[in-house]
Amino acid sequence: MRFFALPPAxxxxxxxxxxxxxxxxxITVLPVPGHAQAPSTSQEIDKALDAARKExxxxxxxxxxxxxxxxxxxxxAAALDIQSKADAIAEKLAPxxxxxxxxxxxxxxxGDTGKEAHDVAAQRADLEKTRSTLDAQIKxxxxxxxxxxxxxxxxxTMRRSQFQARLGERRPSILAxxxxxxxxxxxxxxxxxxxSLRDELVAAVAGTPAWVWMVLVLLAAAxxxxxxxxxxxxxxxxxxxxxxxxxxxxFHALLVVLVATLAPGLIGQLIYIGLDWQGQLPDATxxxxxxxxxxxxxxxxxxxxxxxxxxxxxxxxxxxDIPDAIAEKMRWFPHVLGPLVVVVWVLDTLPVxxxxxLSTAIAVNCLVAFLLIAVAAVGLVRxxxxxxxxxxxxxxxxxxxxxxxxxxxxxxxxxxxAIALIAVLTGYVAFGNFAAKQxxxxxxxLSSAYLLVVLVDDFxxxxxxxxxxxxxxxxxxxxxxxxxxxxxxLSGAARVLIGLIAFIMVLGQFAExxxxxxxxxxxxxxxxxxxxxxxRPAALVQGLLVLLGGLLAVRILKRWxxxxxxxxxxxxxxxxxxxxxxxGYVGVVVAVGLALSxxxxxxxxxxxxxxxxxxxxxxxxxAVVQNFVSGxxxxxxxxxxxxxxxxxxxxxxxxxRINVRATEIQMSDRSTVIxxxxxxxxxxxxxxxxxxxxxxxxxxxxxxLGTDAAKAREIILSxxxxxxxxxxxxAPNVYLDGIDAGNLMFNATGYVGSPRxxxxxxxxxxxxxxxxxxxxxxxxxxxPTMLVAAPPSLLPGISASAPSRPxxxxxxxxxxxxxx
Numbered sequence: 001m002r003f004f005a006l007p008p009a010x011x012x013x014x015x016x017x018x019x020x021x022x023x024x025x026x027i028t029v030l031p032v033p034g035h036a037q038a039p040s041t042s043q044e045i046d047k048a049l050d051a052a053r054k055e056x057x058x059x060x061x062x063x064x065x066x067x068x069x070x071x072x073x074x075x076x077a078a079a080l081d082i083q084s085k086a087d088a089i090a091e092k093l094a095p096x097x098x099x100x101x102x103x104x105x106x107x108x109x110x111g112d113t114g115k116e117a118h119d120v121a122a123q124r125a126d127l128e129k130t131r132s133t134l135d136a137q138i139k140x141x142x143x144x145x146x147x148x149x150x151x152x153x154x155x156x157t158m159r160r161s162q163f164q165a166r167l168g169e170r171r172p173s174i175l176a177x178x179x180x181x182x183x184x185x186x187x188x189x190x191x192x193x194x195x196s197l198r199d200e201l202v203a204a205v206a207g208t209p210a211w212v213w214m215v216l217v218l219l220a221a222a223x224x225x226x227x228x229x230x231x232x233x234x235x236x237x238x239x240x241x242x243x244x245x246x247x248x249x250x251f252h253a254l255l256v257v258l259v260a261t262l263a264p265g266l267i268g269q270l271i272y273i274g275l276d277w278q279g280q281l282p283d284a285t286x287x288x289x290x291x292x293x294x295x296x297x298x299x300x301x302x303x304x305x306x307x308x309x310x311x312x313x314x315x316x317x318x319x320x321d322i323p324d325a326i327a328e329k330m331r332w333f334p335h336v337l338g339p340l341v342v343v344v345w346v347l348d349t350l351p352v353x354x355x356x357x358l359s360t361a362i363a364v365n366c367l368v369a370f371l372l373i374a375v376a377a378v379g380l381v382r383x384x385x386x387x388x389x390x391x392x393x394x395x396x397x398x399x400x401x402x403x404x405x406x407x408x409x410x411x412x413x414x415x416x417x418a419i420a421l422i423a424v425l426t427g428y429v430a431f432g433n434f435a436a437k438q439x440x441x442x443x444x445x446l447s448s449a450y451l452l453v454v455l456v457d458d459f460x461x462x463x464x465x466x467x468x469x470x471x472x473x474x475x476x477x478x479x480x481x482x483x484x485x486x487x488x489x490l491s492g493a494a495r496v497l498i499g500l501i502a503f504i505m506v507l508g509q510f511a512e513x514x515x516x517x518x519x520x521x522x523x524x525x526x527x528x529x530x531x532x533x534x535x536r537p538a539a540l541v542q543g544l545l546v547l548l549g550g551l552l553a554v555r556i557l558k559r560w561x562x563x564x565x566x567x568x569x570x571x572x573x574x575x576x577x578x579x580x581x582x583x584g585y586v587g588v589v590v591a592v593g594l595a596l597s598x599x600x601x602x603x604x605x606x607x608x609x610x611x612x613x614x615x616x617x618x619x620x621x622x623a624v625v626q627n628f629v630s631g632x633x634x635x636x637x638x639x640x641x642x643x644x645x646x647x648x649x650x651x652x653x654x655x656x657r658i659n660v661r662a663t664e665i666q667m668s669d670r671s672t673v674i675x676x677x678x679x680x681x682x683x684x685x686x687x688x689x690x691x692x693x694x695x696x697x698x699x700x701x702x703x704x705l706g707t708d709a710a711k712a713r714e715i716i717l718s719x720x721x722x723x724x725x726x727x728x729x730x731a732p733n734v735y736l737d738g739i740d741a742g743n744l745m746f747n748a749t750g751y752v753g754s755p756r757x758x759x760x761x762x763x764x765x766x767x768x769x770x771x772x773x774x775x776x777x778x779x780x781x782x783x784p785t786m787l788v789a790a791p792p793s794l795l796p797g798i799s800a801s802a803p804s805r806p807x808x809x810x811x812x813x814x815x816x817x818x819x820x
Contacts, residue, residue, distance in 0.1 A: 042133060045089060049140050052082045056147050063154065076155035083148025090141040097134040100127055171358075173427040174366050179359065186357035193354035200285050201275065208277040216270045223270075227263035234259065247458040249317050253308035254455055260304020261297050268293030288353045291345070299342040305447050306334025319454050325390035326383070333379050337440070340375055344368050344437075365433045369424045372436035373417050380410060413439055442506055449502035456494040460487045543599035550591025558584050577642045581658065582635045623678070627661045630677035634658055640680055640687055645755055647686040648679060654756075688755045695755035697726065697762045699769065702743035702781040709736060709744060712778060716748045719768045725761045726750040743781030 059075045059082075066072055104127050107120065172179045205213075238252040272293045276286060311318040312331040347368050351361045388399040402410070416435050423432030464487035558580055566576040635658060640646055644655050646665065653667040663680065665673045679685075688695075697720075703712055713734045720732035732750035739745070748769075752761050773780070 042137075045093070045137055048085065048089065049137060049144065052085060052144050053140070056082055056144060056151070059151055060147075063151070064158075066158070072155050072158060076152045079148045079151035079155065081148075083145045083152070086141040086144040086148065090138050090145065093134050093138050093141070097131065097138060100131045100134065103127055104131065169430060170427045171362060171429060173425060174363070174429075175425060176427075179362070182359040183363055186359045190351075190354065190356040190360040193356065194350070197285065197288075197350070197354050200282065204275040204278070204281055204285075207280070208274050212277055213274055216274045220267050220270055223263055223266050227259055230259045231256070246319075246454070247462040249319055250451070250455040250458045252317055253311075253319055253451055256308040257301060257304040257451070260307070261301040264300035265293060265297035268296035284353050288349055291349060295342050295345040298345075299338040301338075302341055302444055303334045303338030305444070305451065306337065307331070309447060309451065310334065319451070323387075323390040326386045329386035329389075330379070330383060333382075336375060337379075340371060341440070344371065362429050365429050366424050369420060369429070369433045369436045372440055373421055376413065376417055376436070376439055380413060384410075445502050445505045449498055452498045453495050456498070457491045460491040460494070463487075464490065539598070539600050543595045546598040547591055547595035550594055551588065554584060554587030554591060557587065577657075579635075582632075585632075623676070624661065627677045630681045631658060631661065631663075634663070634677055634680060640685065640690070644690060645688040647688070648675060649683065651675060693754060694727070694730075695752045695758035695761075697750045697752055697758050697765065699748045699762060699765055700737075701746045701748070701769070702740070703746060704779065704781045705739070705742055705744060707744055707778055711776070712744075712746060712773070715772045715776060715778070716746060716769055719765055719772060720748060720750045723750075723761065723765060723768070725752050725757055726765075727752060 055078065059078055063075065066075070104124065107124050107127070172182075234252060234255040238248050238255065242248040242251050272289050275281065275289050281289065309318075309320055310322065310327045310331055310333075312324075312327045315324045315327070318327065347364050350356075351364050356364075387402070391399045393399070401407075416439055420432040420435035420439075423429070423435065425432075464483050561580050561583060562576070566579065569576075634640060640655055640658075640663075642655050642658060645653070646655060648665075651665060651667070651673050653665045653673065655663060656666050656672070657664040658677070662674045662676050665675055667673060699716070701716070703709075713736075717732060717734045720726050720734075721728075726732055727750070730751050732748070734746060734748045737745040737747045748765075750761075750765075752758055
């Protein structure tokens with residue numbers, strides 16, 4: 001065996017296939033592996049299970065002795081296929097067995113007296129037989145599923161072990177004399193084999209008619225011209241048809257990559273058609289020629305990707321933040337790396353196609369490693385020089401230090417390249433070749449992932465998100481917020497998916513191909529068991545869709561209630577808001593219940609959750625539950641409602657919203673106070689607008705005893721009647737409360753449309769009444785004087801018999817006997 005003839009994991013053909021697979025999975029929707037179609041009848045199920053059992057035995061036979069990687073891959077794929085079919089059969093038969101068991105339970109056990117009806121006994125016997133058959137089939141299907149998983153895992157373990165063995169294999173160093181001697185002995189024979197391959201290609205060229213080659217050459221020229229025209233069309237299309245912003249640049253970069261990929265691939269396909277025109281190429285040569293067309297696609301893709309990201313000719317279209325000088329200095333790199341990928345593939349494939357000797361294969365692998373290491377090292381050196389030249393400070397002549405991420409990336413790359421070079425020189429050619437290729441492959445994957453991440457982010461933010469101009473031109477309502485949130489969430493999910501695919505593609509070199517790694521995700525379809533609940537990805541997606549659909553339906557119905565139905569009823573606006581809120585709570589509970597049912601969790605199984613919550617409620621959630629129940633009571637009994645003017649514990653204002661836990665009250669200074677709902681249930685609440693929406697305006701005025709009471713009453717009453725906010729019904733009135741401290745006490749009352757108008761109306765009436773009383777020379781009485789008696793010891797210099805009086809006031813008369 002030629003250990004240094006690279007396994008399929010090292011081939012650039014595999015790289016091309018993996019990269020195209022990654023692009024397809026990232027641009028389109030990643031398909032979830034589904035179960036195979038299960039047979040329908042019992043006989044077909046028995047035949048399918050028996051065939052699967054025999055095939056599984058054949059796959060496991062002599063498995064430990066297999067060393068061919070292709071054969072191991074075939075057996076692993078077959079084992080996974082058996083596992084998928086067995087799971088499909090078991091999943092299909094499980095509900096049937098449950099139904100049969102339910103029917104047997106309805107029939108009940110056989111009677112002890114033996115006088116059971118014949119048809120009932122026959123039906124029970126048939127059901128028992130069917131149950132036994134179904135149970136045996138389900139057990140066999142599950143056993144085959146387990147064996148399929150175990151076989152696939154065993155194959156993966158064997159491949160990793162063989163991969164590590166190949167990487168750890170050491171041969172004589174290329175600097176040693178023994179290697180040179182072996183190469184001199186084997187090289188003439190290998191060159192003759194290369195001559196045979198050359199003769200086959202020359203014969204294939206000669207066997208194709210000249211007119212065919214002329215047509216193919218014209219088609220190739222047309223493809224080159226069309227690609228150049230396509231580049232111009234792409235620029236014009238993106239500049240005129242694609243919305244302005246980052247989406248225009250990222251979409252243009254994607255089109256550039258596609259054009260650069262398709263043109264070389266089509267030319268390679270034309271070459272394949274010309275060489276295989278007669279259809280008489282040997283299998284090995286035909287595989288070589290067909291693979292050459294595919295590797296041309298990858299080479300064009302690498303070149304187009306590099307040019308799209310660097311964009312040296314059009315800096316305004318550049319996606320990454322790269323200075324113009326660096327982009328201009330590094331424009332050679334994509335033009336070198338793309339053809340290098342093709343050359344490396346050719347050098348890898350030719351020794352395998354001609355069955356070259358081990359020494360020749362080692363020499364070719366060393367050449368491949370040296371080419372990759374040299375190009376990567378030159379690229380790093382010129383990149384650093386370009387960075388220093390572009391960012392050098394004119395005054396100090398020094399460039400700023402590199403960012404930490406760039407420093408780590410460059411350092412790791414240099415370390416890997418050094419290890420690869422040392423490994424090749426010391427005889428570990430397979431490991432050194434692998435390390436050098438891994439550097440190039442990682443660069444290609446990460447660059448592709450960056451382009452796709454920018455593209456999907458720009459797409460979602462441009463299509464769903466609200467631009468800054470739109471946000472400035474309109475109020476920041478709920479609709480733009482929801483659009484922005486949806487754009488961010490979808491962009492984040494797409495980024496995670498692309499990152500996962502990129503991670504899988506990078507690991508694809510470590511004897512775990514992308515298809516193999518993606519097939520591993522099929523095991524997740526079996527789900528995760530949590531107690532008696534089986535959580536499966538399909539059920540999770542179904543439950544999530546039901547929950548989103550239910551919440552959307554609740555929102556639509558709430559909007560219909562608010563805008564269409566409730567305005568046609570006799571409910572006041574506060575009750576309409578309360579009813580809508582209560583409907584929203586009930587709708588959310590129903591949506592969650594339906595989602596749990598779609599997830600496979602019956603509502604009866606939520607009892608253990610309620611039991612666990614009861615413990616938490618008993619210790620720490622009493623206030624939360626109390627406020628929640630109080631909120632429901634407020635919405636149902638409506639002692640207060642939205643729009644009421646309430647006073648509670650020194651807080652007085654309008655109720656703006658009643659939530660599940662608390663109520664929002666807007667104060668007179670426009671501030672908002674959040675009051676727990678339990679406060680409205682357990683404490684005394686003054687609801688000013690609960691029973692009567694009218695507001696009372698009350699004015700009390702003291703007047704001297706000599707005032708004409710009738711005239712004063714007429715002036716005050718006319719002021720009330722003339723004010724536009726005072727209602728005619730109930731009519732305003734003026735009362736004489738009595739005589740207090742030598743003053744007549746007038747009490748005037750009137751009503752306004754709302755208690756909120758009372759304060760302002762009272763102030764306006766006071767101004768008006770005082771002005772009218774002053775015009776009629778009617779003054780107001782003085783308030784009673786409060787006399788404070790103090791001991792002589794505390795008031796030195798003041799006679800104890802002389803009571804204190806305000807300055808400027810005449811002495812008071814001697815107090816006489818009290819009168820009733």
